[in-house]
């Protein structure tokens with residue numbers, strides 16, 4: 628018997644074995660919403676997927692695979708996380724990023740169109756804004772990406788808008804700011820040892836799993852000279868995805884929404900908070916600026932609360948770093 632006979636439709640989660648996708652699979656499971664995931668395990672891990680969710684190992688560039696999974700599992704909606712995410716790598720290998728993030732998204736959207744799937748939640752990024760001169764950044768700020776990663780995501784946004792107008796494919800485009808932390812229950816977290824995200828790297832340095840954290844740039848035009856970012860707890864972000872799915876299933880209109888808290892923290896503040904939470908020093912060295920880092924990225928974050936009724940539960944930097952550190956400790960060194 629195929630899953631298509633089950634009472635409740637399933638959501639297809641692409642990239643569900645990855646950092647954010649796995650948190651969303653747990654949130655869906657907690658909410659009693661059935662899911663299936665396709666992941667090629669290029670950066671994801673099988674163990675991150677909840678036991679109750681079927682994992683189909685394969686590549687979303689295959690229209691045949693997408694069609695088979697959508698038909699066999701009775702899928703009515705898609706959450707699209709699969710992609711390549713490392714900004715400097717996107718500068719070195721732009722065509723690989725346009726293939727995995729843009730061309731494969733085109734295959735996915737076209738498969739949705741052919742099979743009449745009308746609901747899609749898309750993982751976009753604050754990188755579509757580039758280096759905006761004003762913060763907070765609202766959703767009407769003209770996008771101006773400054774690297775191929777951001778451009779590859781913006782192209783998918785454009786395809787979604789055009790496909791929405793022409794084919795009735797409704798979407799919620801979620802532009803994530805700086806995603807951090809881990810599942811408070813310890814079921815999943817950021818597990819890529821070579822990840823470049825500040826909070827992950829700082830936790831690794833604190834635990835002696837990296838020699839030291841490099842603080843990239845202390846001469847920015849910010850109060851303490853280091854860059855400011857809007858860090859959002861991954862579990863709050865996962866809740867926003869569940870709300871976006873329910874919005875679309877209710878027949879709600881297409882939306883583009885920032886995902887952040889609307890306030891930022893500097894690199895120094897992140898390091899200090901981690902030291903306070905752990906009671907231990909973070910080995911850190913002052914380093915030159917990392918090319919392409921905007922001084923401040925802070926979301927205007929009202930629209931997602933108004934449109935989806937999202938109420939974040941973990942809007943505290945100490946909670947974010949506490950959960951990130953607990954997860955990091957749980958990983959084998």
Ligand SMILES: NC(=O)c1ccc[n+]([C@@H]2O[C@H](COP(=O)([O-])OP(=O)(O)OC[C@H]3O[C@@H](n4cnc5c(N)ncnc54)[C@H](O)[C@@H]3O)[C@@H](O)[C@H]2O)c1
Pocket residue numbers: 641642643644645646647648665666667668669670671672685686687688707708709710711712727731750751752753803804805806807
């Ligand atoms: N992590 C962040 O701070 C952040 C910020 C903004 C946006 N995003 C977006 O969120 C999404 C998820 O990011 P993440 O941090 O969880 O990354 P991740 O690398 O942990 O997860 C991506 C997942 O997609 C899978 N994948 C990649 N290409 C695939 C393909 N062609 N076919 C099938 N599976 C494939 C990987 O194996 C992995 O499990 C990405 O689209 C990313 O651009 C992430």
Ligand SMILES: O=c1ccn([C@@H]2O[C@H](COP(=O)(O)OP(=O)(O)O[C@H]3O[C@H](CO)[C@@H](O)[C@H](O)[C@H]3O)[C@@H](O)[C@H]2O)c(=O)[nH]1
Pocket residue numbers: 712752753754803804805806823824825826828840841842843844853854855856894917920924
């Ligand atoms: O080892 C490190 C790593 C980072 N930073 C600084 O910490 C801040 C945050 O950096 P990072 O965690 O790498 O995130 P961003 O470069 O801001 O980019 C993230 O957030 C974007 C949205 O804001 C997403 O699009 C990207 O995918 C995601 O990597 C920046 O000022 C970095 O210079 C350091 O000082 N040392």
